[in-house]
Amino acid sequence: MVVMAAAYALDALDAPETAVFEAHLPTCPECAQIVGEMRSVVAALPLTVPFVDPPADLKQRVFDRVHALQSEQSNAHTIAPASLAAPEPRHDWRDFFSIFSGGGFAVGAAVASLALLLVTGSALLRQRDQITGLQGQLVEQQLVQTAASSRHQQQIAQLQGQLAQREGVQALINSPDGQVVQVHQSGIAARLFTDPKSERAYIVIDGLPEAPQGRDYQIWLSPDGKNLQPVSVGVFRDNSGRWLLEANKPLSSYGWIGVTEEPDGGSPAPTSKPLMGGEFQPES
Amino acid sequence: MDSVQDEELATRVGQGDEAGLGLLYDRYARVVYSLTLKMVRNQQVAEELTQEVFVRVWQQASTYSREKGRFSSWLFGIAHHLAIDELRRRKARPQQVYDNPDAPHSLLDVMDNVPGPDEQAFGGIRREYIIEALARLPVPQREVLELSYFGGLTQSEIADQRGEPLGTIKTRTRLGLQRLRTNLLAQGVQSDTL
Numbered sequence: 411m412v413v414m415a416a417a418y419a420l421d422a423l424d425a426p427e428t429a430v431f432e433a434h435l436p437t438c439p440e441c442a443q444i445v446g447e448m449r450s451v452v453a454a455l456p457l458t459v460p461f462v463d464p465p466a467d468l469k470q471r472v473f474d475r476v477h478a479l480q481s482e483q484s485n486a487h488t489i490a491p492a493s494l495a496a497p498e499p500r501h502d503w504r505d506f507f508s509i510f511s512g513g514g515f516a517v518g519a520a521v522a523s524l525a526l527l528l529v530t531g532s533a534l535l536r537q538r539d540q541i542t543g544l545q546g547q548l549v550e551q552q553l554v555q556t557a558a559s560s561r562h563q564q565q566i567a568q569l570q571g572q573l574a575q576r577e578g579v580q581a582l583i584n585s586p587d588g589q590v591v592q593v594h595q596s597g598i599a600a601r602l603f604t605d606p607k608s609e610r611a612y613i614v615i616d617g618l619p620e621a622p623q624g625r626d627y628q629i630w631l632s633p634d635g636k637n638l639q640p641v642s643v644g645v646f647r648d649n650s651g652r653w654l655l656e657a658n659k660p661l662s663s664y665g666w667i668g669v670t671e672e673p674d675g676g677s678p679a680p681t682s683k684p685l686m687g688g689e690f691q692p693e694s
Numbered sequence: 695m696d697s698v699q700d701e702e703l704a705t706r707v708g709q710g711d712e713a714g715l716g717l718l719y720d721r722y723a724r725v726v727y728s729l730t731l732k733m734v735r736n737q738q739v740a741e742e743l744t745q746e747v748f749v750r751v752w753q754q755a756s757t758y759s760r761e762k763g764r765f766s767s768w769l770f771g772i773a774h775h776l777a778i779d780e781l782r783r784r785k786a787r788p789q790q791v792y793d794n795p796d797a798p799h800s801l802l803d804v805m806d807n808v809p810g811p812d813e814q815a816f817g818g819i820r821r822e823y824i825i826e827a828l829a830r831l832p833v834p835q836r837e838v839l840e841l842s843y844f845g846g847l848t849q850s851e852i853a854d855q856r857g858e859p860l861g862t863i864k865t866r867t868r869l870g871l872q873r874l875r876t877n878l879l880a881q882g883v884q885s886d887t888l
Contacts, residue, residue: 413865416864416870416871417842417849417864419871420839420843420871421774421775421778421843422842422843422848422849422867424848424850427848447875448871449771450763450767450875452871453767453771454878455824455839456726456773458821458824459725459728460728462728462731464724464727464741464744468723468727468741468744468745469716469719469723471741471745472715472719472749473712473715473716476712479749479752479753641859641860641862642865644861657861674872675865675868677865678862678865
């Protein structure tokens with residue numbers, strides 16, 4: 411899967427491969443780290459193109475679209491006019507002034523007006539505080555929900571990834587044409603579960619030590635072990651080898667498998683003597 | 695206002711700040727338009743894609759966070775996805791850079807187009823650094839990256855087109871990106887920028 415990370419960062423996997431890799435990604439910190447690093451490099455590639463100015467009116471066209479969207483959203487969220495109407499005041503302000511009506515004092519009216527402003531202003535401030543507080547609570551609740559939702563989605567993705575892998579392996583093992591081929595050499599054993607008509611194989615390698623610092627193991631397939639033009643089918647570095655391999659043609663086209671130690675990231679062609687290599691003969 | 699960080703502008707846009715969107719447009723529209731034009735090779739489609747990119751920034755800025763990487767990475771990712779979708783939808787591949795010596799966007803054209811000192815750094819990476827880092831790659835690795843990224847070809851399609859094993863293409867892709875990263879770091883680009 412590690413070898414798919416670079417292609418994924420480049421959007422260069424086809425749809426089924428992308429689905430498989432995205433199911434795997436949440437379960438594999440190594441792949442996630444590689445994808446993160448690769449994406450940062452990929453994001454610099456647009457800077458290599460010859461720059462061309464867009465049409466002058468394109469910015470306005472963007473904002474026209476934005477305003478149209480805002481208008482659509484505004485219409486969608488418009489509350490019925492009746493509910494927008496101001497609520498009936500419990501007491502008409504003229505009732506309030508009526509206490510002074512007997513005297514008809516202008517000063518009294520002014521004092522009353524000021525008192526009304528203060529009372530109203532104070533109430534508005536309290537309401538605003540309440541709204542701010544409620545908005546804060548709402549944001550907190552949304553954050554908690556989002557975090558929980560994100561954790562759940564990650565768990566689901568992990569389970570889906572594990573399931574997809576198991577189903578893939580199960581399909582190979584249960585295939586009516588499925589075969590198991592084994593190669594042993596120098597204490598290293600490779601077992602391939604494959605349908606020779608397919609391009610995939612589940613490989614289990616035992617007996618390898620952890621790859622040295624800065625080195626990877628690379629798996630190669632070749633039509634035979636003599637006239638080697640091997641095809642790289644995977645790079646790995648740990649010693650608990652269980653991988654789904656993908657070749658570029660049916661496994662029946664190959665008859666030799668080998669593992670070499672290569673510089674970090676693998677090599678276009680083997681640069682060292684195979685640690686393990688042997689012929690196998692899947693029947694087509 | 696030009697000194698305002700992209701990420702801060704994105705936050706503002708997420709809160710409905712149109713001026714922030716305008717600043718991001720001024721900063722990145724040229725790159726986005728140039729990228730989509732190179733990929734889809736059609737001016738009208740490139741304009742539509744560029745428009746769609748910034749509308750999506752408006753709609754999705756509130757979902758962006760620094761944890762998702764640099765804002766420019768996020769923005770270019772949107773542009774690239776849209777252009778790839780367009781290419782794969784119409785199944786009309788652009789002319790391949792390395793198959794056509796007269797293609798207008800070969801790497802040599804790019805090298806002639808190295809920006810002057812007034813070109814700003816995008817997301818902390820100066821343009822000439824990435825152009826030089828790309829030029830230093832072995833040709834087979836550079837070809838694979840260009841066919842993938844700008845041509846919108848999948849690994850299998852490149853293997854078919856080049857008549858080379860899929861594993862070789864995958865290995866070249868990974869080595870190419872790794873070496874590109876190494877080249878950028880060697881030029882002094884900070885690792886936290888990459």
